Amino acid sequence: MVTALRVLRPRGSPGPVMLGQPEQEEDFQRFLRRVDAVAKLVQGLNSTDPTIREKNIVEAEKRLRDEENSQEEESKTVVNRTVVNTRASVRGFFPFEVKAVCSLDGFLAILEKDAKERAKRRKRNEHLANALKEKGNDAFRKGDYVMAIQRYTEGLEKLKDKQELYTNRAQAYLKIGEYEKAVGDCEWALKCNEKCIKAYFLMGKAHLALKHYKESRQCYENILQIDPQKESLFKDCMNEVNLEEKRMKDEEKATKELWSGNSAALSIKELLQKLDRPGQNILYYTGGIRLLTGAMKGCTEQTLFRTNNGFSILKDNEVVSRSFCAERKNTAEVDLSVSLLFLWQAVCTGNEENQHLLLTCPDVNAQLPKLLSSGVPEIQKETLALISLYSENENGRRLLVRHQDLTKWLQILMTFANSTDARASSAMNILSDLTEEKRFKTQCHVLLSTGVLPLFTQMLTSVKLLNQAALARAIGIMGNLCADVVIRMQMAASKECWQACLKLVDECLDVSTPKYQECLFAVLGLMMNLLLESNVIIEHFAVDISGRCMSLLREKDGRIVTRAIGVLSRVLPASSSAVEEVVKGGVVKKMIKFLKAGGQITSNYGIKTLSICTRSNRQAQEDLVKSDKNFGVLLKLLESEDEMTVGNAAFCLGQCLVVPGAATSLLNSNVVMILLKHAGGDAARTLVQKNAAIALGKLCVAEPRHIVQLRKLNGLAILNSSMKHMHNI
Numbered sequence: 001m002v003t004a005l006r007v008l009r010p011r012g013s014p015g016p017v018m019l020g021q022p023e024q025e026e027d028f029q030r031f032l033r034r035v036d037a038v039a040k041l042v043q044g045l046n047s048t049d050p051t052i053r054e055k056n057i058v059e060a061e062k063r064l065r066d067e068e069n070s071q072e073e074e075s076k077t078v079v080n081r082t083v084v085n086t087r088a089s090v091r092g093f094f095p096f097e098v099k100a101v102c103s104l105d106g107f108l109a110i111l112e113k114d115a116k117e118r119a120k121r122r123k124r125n126e127h128l129a130n131a132l133k134e135k136g137n138d139a140f141r142k143g144d145y146v147m148a149i150q151r152y153t154e155g156l157e158k159l160k161d162k163q164e165l166y167t168n169r170a171q172a173y174l175k176i177g178e179y180e181k182a183v184g185d186c187e188w189a190l191k192c193n194e195k196c197i198k199a200y201f202l203m204g205k206a207h208l209a210l211k212h213y214k215e216s217r218q219c220y221e222n223i224l225q226i227d228p229q230k231e232s233l234f235k236d237c238m239n240e241v242n243l244e245e246k247r248m249k250d251e252e253k254a255t256k257e258l259w260s261g262n263s264a265a266l267s268i269k270e271l272l273q274k275l276d277r278p279g280q281n282i283l284y285y286t287g288g289i290r291l292l293t294g295a296m297k298g299c300t301e302q303t304l305f306r307t308n309n310g311f312s313i314l315k316d317n318e319v320v321s322r323s324f325c326a327e328r329k330n331t332a333e334v335d336l337s338v339s340l341l342f343l344w345q346a347v348c349t350g351n352e353e354n355q356h357l358l359l360t361c362p363d364v365n366a367q368l369p370k371l372l373s374s375g376v377p378e379i380q381k382e383t384l385a386l387i388s389l390y391s392e393n394e395n396g397r398r399l400l401v402r403h404q405d406l407t408k409w410l411q412i413l414m415t416f417a418n419s420t421d422a423r424a425s426s427a428m429n430i431l432s433d434l435t436e437e438k439r440f441k442t443q444c445h446v447l448l449s450t451g452v453l454p455l456f457t458q459m460l461t462s463v464k465l466l467n468q469a470a471l472a473r474a475i476g477i478m479g480n481l482c483a484d485v486v487i488r489m490q491m492a493a494s495k496e497c498w499q500a501c502l503k504l505v506d507e508c509l510d511v512s513t514p515k516y517q518e519c520l521f522a523v524l525g526l527m528m529n530l531l532l533e534s535n536v537i538i539e540h541f542a543v544d545i546s547g548r549c550m551s552l553l554r555e556k557d558g559r560i561v562t563r564a565i566g567v568l569s570r571v572l573p574a575s576s577s578a579v580e581e582v583v584k585g586g587v588v589k590k591m592i593k594f595l596k597a598g599g600q601i602t603s604n605y606g607i608k609t610l611s612i613c614t615r616s617n618r619q620a621q622e623d624l625v626k627s628d629k630n631f632g633v634l635l636k637l638l639e640s641e642d643e644m645t646v647g648n649a650a651f652c653l654g655q656c657l658v659v660p661g662a663a664t665s666l667l668n669s670n671v672v673m674i675l676l677k678h679a680g681g682d683a684a685r686t687l688v689q690k691n692a693a694i695a696l697g698k699l700c701v702a703e704p705r706h707i708v709q710l711r712k713l714n715g716l717a718i719l720n721s722s723m724k725h726m727h728n729i
Contacts, residue, residue: 036252036294071611099615122159126164136168145175163199170202174209182206195226202235239395249355267295268304275313280643282332284321289313289339291625296346306354312362314340323368341371341382348389355389355396360404360460368404372412372672377423380416384426390432397607399440407446409434410481414455417470422468431477435591441484448490453497460500460523463507468515475522482529490531498541505548517557522553524563531570542575550585553594560600565594569608576616588623590606595633607637611648614655624652631666638674649687654695663702672709 028523044056076408136151146303155162166189173182186203189196204219220237223230230534257265275288292310295301305311314321323333324340344364344458349354371383390396400406409431416427434440444452456478459471482488491497501523508520532536545567552564572579598606609700613620635647653671657663678692700707 031485043350072593076156125158129155129162129165132158133165133168138174139725145172148172159190160531163189163196165425166192167196167198167202174202174205179206179209196228197223197226208241208244209246213241214243243352250299250303254300254307257300258304258505264295264297265300265304268301269308271295272308280319282319282336284318284711286336286339289343293343299351302347302351302354306357309491311357311361314361321363325363329376334379338378338382340384345386345389356399357418359399369408369412381423384423387430388426391430397433397437401437406443406586410444411447411451411455413502414474416473417459417466420467428470428473428477435477441481441487444481448487451638453491453494457500460504462505463519468519472518472522475519475526479522479526479529488530489533492530493535493537495537499539502544502548509551513547517560521560521563524560524567528563528566531567534574540572542571544579545571546578546582550582550587553590562605564628565602565605565609569605572609572612579613581615583617583620588620592627592633595637602640602697603637604642606646607645607652611651614652620658621656624656625662634671635671635674643688647691650675650678650691650695654698656690657698657702663699665700667703667705671712672696672706676713
């Protein structure tokens, strides 16, 4: 690794020094040191400190005398301390021309003049260099890499410290296989800018092509050190290096096995040669493919398959290609296609290099979605098994996303919920894996409203006809996809989607089997995610949704009850009518019951539901005072470690203190101390402090006797300080 140097100076700097030219490199470094010395000298002359300024004046005059003596030695002709050869530039120290320097003022004047001239030249050269860079970029885009290199080189002749020209030329060198030159240009780019990520990236690629694996990894590690946000790029690059190094080792080992006469290795080559015979019967090729599949015992055989052009069988063999790509396959063509899918599974299992090569085969790439939609169970089953090899690990998923058009895959794989066999489970596993990839979610945007949503709503309304286990997983997958804002907004705005969800809830209420319960649990989770949005459609369905949730509160399955309360907590803010209906239905009493016995998640949803109901509904406030005698449940929640729970509990308490007698019922409790602790505390959520302070104020207004305890605790000062703090925030 070449150590990054200072930024190159434009004036008088030598041309780019290629590696292997130490004398030019030494001259260049000496030149940089001299320029730095001049810069420091000028800085000292402009110092406001008289001592520093005087010291630099003496140093400047000394250097001027040294230069004149040097000139005298060269020319042997000096008149009145003026060098006769005025056209010669000072080669020893200054990078600009000096004609007659007799004083410090003359020295500074020349410095200033030279600086202006250099600035003008640099501006002009920078303009020319940029124009040449654009010409180079245009040639690069057209694939004319030789011309691009020529233009970038011309640009560097105008401006030798332009980093972009070095990195662009390095990229062009990579395209034509000039990897050593690419490394050299990247090193020069790093001398211009030691934190140039593009230079390290391209240098890593060049080193990889040269099989310099250690150096390549170091380049990528440098990228991560410069910018930790490039972790994804770092992982991709390091994985590429690891795969390439493993590929080389595997191929070396396989070659040795072949040359040593290993029977298993020889059989792979012989079988591939037999399959390469043209014009044979389809049964001949099917049998050969099956024999080849059986011969795949491990990595060596997989490698020999690759190095002996095994993947070209689909492209080069007309019978195999025609049979595999036929839209309507006869029995023999189905058998051959299934055999080929078995072979690819054997070849690709645990072998990422083979997985990559298979997906880059054009026919395979095009046929995978067609095979999934073929309607032939045997072909679909083995196609799903092959795709699972990719989806079950991160690198495989990235290959799928990178090389496959997945816009239709969500819709295609969803249809397997109709299957009653293992295909349904395999398809849902693949979809579940793919939802972890952001690019897959983005591709799902394309056909979501026109293809996926109509299919999904139909599935929700056909629960009795489908594989309920697969349907539950499909609903869960759609719920996970709602993490993508675009998908969530489209689904939440779909009237048909909400209607289908409600119909599914109704059917699951009528049939209480475990599989139906799983569908119900999944659809409630989906509804919770959709309710993160707010729109007129949700407002329209709010009463119906909340009504279904009230019915579900009678369920024995605690998971379903918890999610039903969660849906209530998110849908009630959308409609005051929904709030009125659930209050009439006794929601307050039910929530108090669940809060007494529920866990943390149930408590979070339950207290939020109560806070929404008591915010504007007097009946809810009165019901809470009746149901929670002496506010025992709320006081317990106020001591929770969860800030959201505490904030909502304080809000509920404050709302209910308007009910006559409510504040008085708290006289013998420690409510003042609890509220004061939260009002003057340092909770991350300021609403906790605010709600606690408001509740404490309402408490003292409703029942003045609480003020006595507040004063004993020095609460007025604490409360006042807390309110000022919140006001500032």
